[in-house]
């Protein structure tokens with residue numbers, strides 16, 4: 001199953017308290033296209049949190065998988081068995097490593113997204129210089145899409161040009177300074193928002209505000 005762009009909003013569930021995560025998911029699950037889990041929540045709550053969140057919406061496992069092909073395959077299999085709809089891997093490990101994720105995803109009918117340029121300032125140290133090559137690598141490996149920064153809409157637009165019809169998920173909106181509507185305009189299919197939603201006094205209202213911006 002592929003994750004469809006409806007609200008275009010993915011919430012980054014980087015809270016470490018299980019009850020809080022489930023309460024947010026229960027409220028927001030119907031409004032967002034997916035919940036993204038990363039190490040903080042999985043390390044604190046266990047891999048089973050994926051199945052618990054899945055009752056509310058699609059779950060993307062942001063494990064930024066970055067190992068040799070066999071290890072990548074094993075990581076993907078455990079993640080998909082836990083119920084994740086998609087997994088995120090790094091591309092800098094090379095095509096065979098990404099290919100191992102794509103092959104595992106195909107077996108389970110799931111999706112793979114590859115990190116290209118990241119959203120934080122440190123991405124300029126190394127990743128930015130290779131971002132377009134990472135886009136090509138993701139495409140050559142048959143990935144479903146890529147991750148590209150909402151914090152640099154001009155770079156996002158450049159990456160979109162290179163990415164063809166691959167999906168783009170764009171983090172860095174809100175707390176990191178990126179703007180949701182600008183990211184969509186630059187070519188993102190989805191934006192990923194964490195702290196600006198789960199730390200808001202009313203996460204539901206905050207998510208609604210983002211969805212409203214994304215609609216315009």
Ligand code: O7M
Nearest residue numbers: 012062088118119147171172175193194195
């Ligand atoms: O909105 P935030 O800043 O609280 O959270 C952003 C989320 O997106 C958080 O889970 C990060 O780990 C993730 N992320 C980035 O912020 N920047 C990137 O370049 C890449 C990711 C990401 O999701 O990678 C797959």
